[in-house]
Amino acid sequence: GEDVEQSLFLSVREGDSSVINCTYTDSSSTYLYWYKQEPGAGLQLLTYIFSNMDMKQDQRLTVLLNKKDKHLSLRIADTQTGDSAIYFCAETGFIAGNNRKLIWGLGTSLAVNP
């Protein structure tokens, strides 16, 4: 079946690096995503990685993918108080041929302490 798991909470100090981990079950997923959700706000796509890649870097964000272990991580360098939010990991689940729905984890609540 399709399932995405994340730890629920992470607390870091401002300026430190944050690492949010995710495991997924569907080995056929072609894309894996990280979304950010701030209180009362919609879902903001942070980054995504294609399944044939091991790493993707985008400014302060680094995504690592271990396809063998079905493990995805998001590293935020120099974490700021504005990074406090819920971070969702999502994988693609196929519907109607190539069209994709997203399968989501429960989200990791990141608290950044000054």
Add this chain to the structure above:
Amino acid sequence: DTGVSQNPRHKITKRGQNVTFRCDPISEHNRLYWYRQTLGQGPEFLTYFQNEAQLEKSRLLSDRFSAERPKGSFSTLEIQRTEQGDSAMYLCASSSQKNEETQYFGPGTRLLVL
């Protein structure tokens, strides 16, 4: 490009009433998705449109739920005879044919059924 918009942003209704939500996708995005998110959970897929065709419905979408996208642009999600368990955030997302792996989300409609 103004992004995905949803109306209303908030809706409070009494149990048994009907409600209708609207989603306006990013222009020229032919794919449109509805998700539902309850407190402390990740989003759950409800239904998917490609142009005006509804190609997939989740088993979460009971007979009381109906979605339409009559002209392949905006979409409506109607819930008939609302129940307290329908209280949730209803999220709409869209993607383009060229860039189908990236779903852009609207701010959501928060429904509270009393």
